[in-house]
Amino acid sequence: MARYIRQRVLHAVLVLWLTYTVIFVAVTLLPANPVTALVNSMSDGAGIDPAVVEDMKSYYGYDHSAFLRYFHQLFGLLQGNFGYSISTGQTVAQRITEALPSTLVLAGLAFAVAALITAAVAWFAYLGSPRFLSRIARVVPPLFSAVPPFWIGIVALQILSFHFGLMSVFPDGSLLSELVPAVVLGIPLSAAFAQVLLKSIDATYRQEFVEVVRAKGASERWLFFRHVLKNAAAPTLTVAANTLGLLVGGAVVTETVFSRNGVGSVLEQAVSSQDLALIQGFVLMIAAVFVVVNLAVDLIYPLLDPRIVRETEPAAAVA
Secondary structure (H helix, E strand, C coil), X not given: CHHHHHHHHHHXXXXXXXXXXXXXXXXXXXXXXXXXXXXXXXXXXXXXXXXXXXXXXXXXXXXXXXXXXXXXXXXXXXXXXXXXXXXXXXXXXXXXXXXXXXXXXXXXXXXXXXXXXXXXHHHHXXXXXXXXXXXXXXXXXXXXXXXXXXXHHHHHHHHHHHHCCCCCCCCCCCHHXXXXXXXXXXXXXXXXXXXXXXXXXXXXXXXXXXXXXXXXXXXXXXHHHHHHHHHHHXXXXXXXXXXXXXXXXXXXXXXXXXCCCCHHHHHHHHHHCCCHHHHHHHHHHHHHHHHHHHHHHHHHHHHHCCHHHHHHHHXXXXX
16 A cells, blocks of 8 residues: 555656646747736837846846756745746735635535535436436436536526526625536536446446345345445546546636636736746646645545555566
């Protein structure tokens, strides 16, 4: 188990380092650095003292070669220093910290909504009564996956705000203003969870141990919750970890539709102002979330299926 954990942690560190390298190379290959872009956007550069421009390049580190900036920024990241936002003058970490809580609340609620919908679909698909509910439940995931979040958001606003007047167009702190965007974001997310979970449960039901448990007199509910669901959960956890990109990307779109202040609005401003340090910070943050969640899922796998650790032992021993 210790060897398995070390391998997964090393993989996570490698992914983060490669992500930083790719982002740095992409930013370096741009034709102009952020200081030059900012100066050009201010009255076409008229009236800007060249000495001030050089001081700005020195302050933000653009007076050094790409090689030195790579290691300087990497050393700063290891210390928790993401640099400065050129459009606001704040540190990137401070700007992200201000925008992140609202997005995390939305993403967390959306994930909970997706999990509840997935659980309901699985329940009705296998334990629902009457049986026609099973057929209906299996149609729900493909239907939800075909509907984009922004369309659901627009329809929800049109019905709840303009038609019935139940919620404000702008966030007002009410329960509906928090819950409706989460449901809008959670619906397409639940489709990915439910589709994989249903297929995994179907595959688990075809295994021989299921008939053995039935032969011992276990009820269908006992069989489902104690044996089938546990063995079918691992692929769904993988999908849950890998769909965080969809969750973050959908949160950006959903925040725009519902006029919420969060990562979406800040990232939109960073792109429009070519604030590369801020964009780089957000990309690294999203990558870090991906890596941490996938690492957590990798560490949960052995608890669900101890064979995973045993299967990695021979390969590790040969290495």
